[in-house]
Amino acid sequence: MKKRILSMLLAGIMVVSMAGCESGNGGNAEPTGTGVPDPAEPVTQDTFEGDGSEIEGGNAAELTDGKFAETRKITVEVYDRENDGGSDPTNNMYTDYIKKGMLEDHNVEVEFVSVPRWTEVEEINHLLAANTAPDICLTYDYPTIQTYADMGGVLDLQNLVVDNKNDLPHLWDWLGTTNMYWDKSVKDGTLWAIEGKRANNNRIVTFVRKDWLDTLGLKEPTTTEEFHEMLVAFKDNAKTLLGDDASKMIPFSCSVDVGWRAALLIESKLDPAITDKEFYVNGFDDRKLTQNGTKDALKILNGWYNEGLMWNDFALHKGDTVEDDNMKAGFVGAFMHNWDYPFRNGEDSINANLKRIVGDNAKFVAVDCFEDANGNYTKYCDSTAGDRKIFFPATNDEPLASLLYLDWISDPTHIEYLQIGEEGVNHNTLADGAFTFMPATGEAIMNSGQNIDYTITCNGLHLSTPELTEKSQNNNYPPCDPEDVAKANAVANNGKKPTKNAKITAIEAENGMGESLSSKRDALYDSVLVCKPEEFDATWDQFMDEYLSAGGQAIMTERQAAWEALYGDSVTLE
Amino acid sequence: MADLEEQALQAEEKPKKPEKPKKEFVPKSSAGIYLKRYWQLYVLLLIPLVYLFIFKYSPMYYVLIAFKKYSIVQSVSEMPWAKNHGFEYFIKAFQNKDFRYALRNTVFLNLLDILAGFPIPIIFALLLNELRLKFFKKTVQTIAYMPHFLSWVIIYGLALQLFTPTDGLINMLIQKLGGEPIHFLDNANNWVGTYIGLGIWQSFGWNSIIYLAAISGISPELYEAASVDGAGRFQKMWHVTLPCIRPTIVVLLILALGNILGSNFDRPFALQNNLVLKNAEVISTFVYKNGIKGLQFSLTTAVGLFQSIVNVIFLCIANWFSRKMGERGIV
Missing domain, CATH: 1.10.3720.10 (MetI-like)
Structure with a gap:
């Protein structure tokens, strides 16, 4: 009896609560929860187009001297790097500067929304899916934008940037048509994202321990063979170089991201005469997995691994700092990484740590030693585009104010202030006008080098003149030696080969494949690196088969077809 | 034999009939009594029920996404059905x-x-x-x-x-x-x-x-x-x-x-x-x-x-x- 009453009661409650929820849903359309305007409305393309024409028509009336009559409010994404001792990325000296400037110049109130740097793609996915993404979003990952654009979740910027061109002088000056239109679709003219510009497109450089070379009486290596001999010498002389820690010797260090951390070796094995077409068709994977010659490079690396010249534990350390700690503690002989890697992070940089822990002479210096078939040191690098891509989600109902923000942040004087900070706090000016930088503390600390997280349209030092920039660049990594920085810069620039824009934006087979294919690629690189030399070919073939059948082949086929549709028989881009 | 059985069945059914209203009557009154006497407990019961509904049952609706072409900007009911009859x-x-x-x-x-x-x-x-x-x-x-x-x-x-x-x-x-x-x-x-x-x-x-x-x-x-x-x-x-x-x-x-x-x-x-x-x-x-x-x-x-x-x-x-x-x- 009791049971029956209870069950009736439960059923009743269920019905009542269901009704309650439904009416709640009716008012809200989607369970988003935050203060975003009713997502059902501005999200659809049609409504947006209506908005756009309104802006076009009312543009002049809306802005007087570049200012809105009524205060507008926008939100802007900023990376949170969670640095030790860093400041709040959404509220510090630099955000105050931006907020104040935007309010004074355009009557726009800016609020920053922090997104963790190392999980940015996932995080921005969550925000977009929940309709709570900031008005100005950025990501390094174009396929993410394309995927959302296909779902109708991104604003088309094409008309916006053209119609408002007169109000956006700095943005057009700085980015130029190259970067503004980099992602413009040849097919339908849509423009889902604007490419931020690299003031500096240096990519990867090889670093070796200068003091070890000196101790062993070796010259800096200039060929792959010499590099190998140097690694062997490091290993054989571990006792001399490391004493009691000899067992911790790692002649050549590499992480799970082999495609990045052995990039120069891989690139040196590519056919120097590769056509633009072939490079593009194989270009989906930015670690050059399917390019010709990559297999040869991995075979060499596999040999080094089996000779005991590389770090055994690399596959187990996912996203921790153990590898960097090994470098800082002085156990690592050589590595490849971003051209300024050992100088980054001031007092906590690798070279500064080496000096403190190992001794005054201990440091990594840049060398150029992976020659290609022609004996050149070719280094594939990005063009000025290929940095962060800026896009407006469909929930952005202040596209003009957002564009004005991009314009403001591209103003050279604003870039310069954000990059060099305050005189006497972040930098000092030398007699010749160049700046020397110093690690700031407290409020003035920069969470990212040169505040690149705020200068979203600009990556790399960009001062009023190129000469000033170059002179100051080398002083930019205190307490590291400016000469070491200059050398790394010179090496990075030697043989640079920027990527060309094939102007083909949407390849359907690429949709949603980025993540699963890049993890397959990493699995392939890691597995062929550690397998026994006699199993190398079989392992390579097995993983490559999987990569191709999981979508890699479909992408290449579609890329080839898209190329031929656009360029016919031509195999080169202008 | 068959007759006998039928009779037996009828005999069995007969005493049930007068009891039926009684049976229904008893729970009704006791239901009222229970609700009245322990209504605080039943109200308390609402909390876990609402929890179950919001976090366990209502998300089930979104299982439909498996049969539809997902779009970030459309609600589930607006999304188009996937090919092959949704499969x-x-x-x-x-x-x-x-x-x-x-x-x-x-x-x-x-x-x-x-x-x-x-x-x-x-x-x-x-x-x-x-x-x-x-x-x-x-x-x-x-x-x-x-x-x-x-x-x-x-x-x-x-x-x-x-x-x-x-x-x-x-x-x-x-x-x-x-x-x-x-x-x-x-x-x-x-x-x-x-x-x-x-x-x-x-x-x-x-x-x-x-x-x-x-x-x-x-x-x-x-x-x-x-x-x-x-x-x-x-x-x-x-x-x-x-x-x-x-x-x-x-x-x-x-x-x-x-x-x-x-x-x-x-x-x-x-x-x-x-x-x-x-x-x-x-x-x-x-x-x-x-x-x-x-x-x-x-x-x-x-x-x-x-x-x-x-x-x-x-x-x-x-x-x-x-x-x-x-x-x-x-x-």
């Missing part, structure tokens, strides 16, 4: 090699978990029950529980300290003794062992609680009677303790079997690395990588739905089987 993504999933691997690994790892991991808490509880020194018993129990409260990320950190080929404590020991380092975590086959072992280590203490509780409910008279009959300790364990906790064991086994396709996310995700993916990729990590990171929401919802359905089927089969064997089921 496009199920077909895609089964054509996907990675999914088939993930399916195989999930079943394989879970079966191993049950085979190796299920008896251990029972044995542990039995042994613990035989301890007579209370202080020692409590200490052992507490220490055995502790790993349960560590997150898998921390356990992976501990595993790195122990098992990495060059710096791991165990491998350093092996090397000092003249052996070759064992790749516990970065060899696909060894990894399975490490995964299962760490799982057992983390959970056996905690899982034994329920058995200890069942054991403490056994009437001491049974043990006394067994003593009188001359049973030794081992015989008491075998003939008294084990049969008494058999229903508990069966229920837990059903639950474990019902989860054969289920997988928690943090354990495989924290422990896996690129070199062992062929054995370590399970459905939950597959869904995470392809759905949340790769934005293929429809595909992964289909996978999730498939996983749930298979789990329910397994649960029902195990339940039916245990009833056949004369045990109480759970449904």
Whole structure:
């Protein structure tokens, strides 16, 4: 009896609560929860187009001297790097500067929304899916934008940037048509994202321990063979170089991201005469997995691994700092990484740590030693585009104010202030006008080098003149030696080969494949690196088969077809 | 004969008829009384019900995403149906090699978990029950529980300290003794062992609680009677303790079997690395990588739905089987 009453009661409650929820849903359309305007409305393309024409028509009336009559409010994404001792990325000296400037110049109130740097793609996915993404979003990952654009979740910027061109002088000056239109679709003219510009497109450089070379009486290596001999010498002389820690010797260090951390070796094995077409068709994977010659490079690396010249534990350390700690503690002989890697992070940089822990002479210096078939040191690098891509989600109902923000942040004087900070706090000016930088503390600390997280349209030092920039660049990594920085810069620039824009934006087979294919690629690189030399070919073939059948082949086929549709028989881009 | 039976039936029915209104009457009045007397309790009951509804039942509506072409800007009802009568993504999933691997690994790892991991808490509880020194018993129990409260990320950190080929404590020991380092975590086959072992280590203490509780409910008279009959300790364990906790064991086994396709996310995700993916990729990590990171929401919802359905089927089969064997089921 009791049971029956209870069950009736439960059923009743269920019905009542269901009704309650439904009416709640009716008012809200989607369970988003935050203060975003009713997502059902501005999200659809049609409504947006209506908005756009309104802006076009009312543009002049809306802005007087570049200012809105009524205060507008926008939100802007900023990376949170969670640095030790860093400041709040959404509220510090630099955000105050931006907020104040935007309010004074355009009557726009800016609020920053922090997104963790190392999980940015996932995080921005969550925000977009929940309709709570900031008005100005950025990501390094174009396929993410394309995927959302296909779902109708991104604003088309094409008309916006053209119609408002007169109000956006700095943005057009700085980015130029190259970067503004980099992602413009040849097919339908849509423009889902604007490419931020690299003031500096240096990519990867090889670093070796200068003091070890000196101790062993070796010259800096200039060929792959010499590099190998140097690694062997490091290993054989571990006792001399490391004493009691000899067992911790790692002649050549590499992480799970082999495609990045052995990039120069891989690139040196590519056919120097590769056509633009072939490079593009194989270009989906930015670690050059399917390019010709990559297999040869991995075979060499596999040999080094089996000779005991590389770090055994690399596959187990996912996203921790153990590898960097090994470098800082002085156990690592050589590595490849971003051209300024050992100088980054001031007092906590690798070279500064080496000096403190190992001794005054201990440091990594840049060398150029992976020659290609022609004996050149070719280094594939990005063009000025290929940095962060800026896009407006469909929930952005202040596209003009957002564009004005991009314009403001591209103003050279604003870039310069954000990059060099305050005189006497972040930098000092030398007699010749160049700046020397110093690690700031407290409020003035920069969470990212040169505040690149705020200068979203600009990556790399960009001062009023190129000469000033170059002179100051080398002083930019205190307490590291400016000469070491200059050398790394010179090496990075030697043989640079920027990527060309094939102007083909949407390849359907690429949709949603980025993540699963890049993890397959990493699995392939890691597995062929550690397998026994006699199993190398079989392992390579097995993983490559999987990569191709999981979508890699479909992408290449579609890329080839898209190329031929656009360029016919031509195999080169202008 | 037939007439007689009919008469008997009628005779049986007859007395029922006058009772019927009575029967209905009684609950009605008592329902009112119950509601009136205990209405506070029923109001309290609302809270968990609302919780269940909001977090368990209403999300079920979104299962529809598995049959639709997902779009971020449309509500579920607006999304267009997927091809092949809505089954496009199920077909895609089964054509996907990675999914088939993930399916195989999930079943394989879970079966191993049950085979190796299920008896251990029972044995542990039995042994613990035989301890007579209370202080020692409590200490052992507490220490055995502790790993349960560590997150898998921390356990992976501990595993790195122990098992990495060059710096791991165990491998350093092996090397000092003249052996070759064992790749516990970065060899696909060894990894399975490490995964299962760490799982057992983390959970056996905690899982034994329920058995200890069942054991403490056994009437001491049974043990006394067994003593009188001359049973030794081992015989008491075998003939008294084990049969008494058999229903508990069966229920837990059903639950474990019902989860054969289920997988928690943090354990495989924290422990896996690129070199062992062929054995370590399970459905939950597959869904995470392809759905949340790769934005293929429809595909992964289909996978999730498939996983749930298979789990329910397994649960029902195990339940039916245990009833056949004369045990109480759970449904």
